[in-house]
Amino acid sequence: MAVTELVAQISGELDSKAYEVSDTLARIGTEEVVEEMIKLLSHENSDSKFLAARTLGKIKNNEAGLAPLLEAIQNKENSVIAGDLFMMLEDFDLSSKYVEIFKHFLNGSFKVSTQAKDLLDHKEFDITPRVIRKAKKHWEHYSNNVKQDELYDLRKIEVNEMLEDLEAYLKEE
Template identity: 35%
Template sequence: MEEEIQGLIKRMCDPNEKEAYYFADKLGKSLDVSGRDKVIELVKGDNWEAAYLACRALSRSSFNEESLDAIFEAINDKMNRPQQGAFVQILEEFDLSQRFVDIFRVFLFGNFKAQALAKMYLDEVEFDMTPRTLRKAEKHWNHYLHNPEDEGSLQLKKLEVEPILEEIRELLSED
């Protein structure tokens, strides 16, 4: 199995491979624990195309939740900012119900495409909310308020974020 996984990783990462997506999908379906760790290392690596394909492989694996930390780390890595949208887009293949704060953070601090996709997830995913989730989201919001990318976007962001946070407060006060 180890040899098969190594072969799939090699084919998936080959820049001349025309069927890289096929090999990423096949890799994801056959991943074991040791293979998972190798694929997560690719997500954290310097080659964004291999990292993206590794994310795709992980989305097809049984290690869906365990791999999200590495994917959000790649999304938030300044080095990946130009490709941030692609990494956020692959999140549609994952269960995000426990990841409100991570998505909210991308919505606040991501590039244009990443923010738009994160907003879509915020609107469409049914998140599990707790008081802790709200506190963490408010912490990121306060950080954004004190460090906006530009003053012009601050008012627009307020119009979008404050209703979200208020809705969560209301939801939690009902419980």
């Protein structure tokens, strides 16, 4: 079956074979599939967007899909499914995206923030002094623009531990 026919099966109303089609497209994994999944991230149907993100995550050479997926997560139109889309980042190389994931940890919905924290805790990132400076800058911005309550105090403890761990890691290097 042609890629366009398979893509059509996960565009719009989905049937019971939608996940199988997603898996098939991921196995095909060509540049054409990646391009089609990137286009599908803008589809009006939320389920189609989710399956596009899922398919991109399963493709072996999915680097080209990372930036569009991050854009889709940030798109206010996708706020209801942002957490579901964010889950699909697990299958990408995020090594250069610490600061972006950190920003989602600070500013995302509960689901996005929780998943971002999990990625920050379990994925490998390229940590440099610049990355730490940028993370601190975002923390400062967040601190200055959020209600200073008990939740903030807990977040502050958590973030300070994270940043201290990163600095200790760099010193060990």
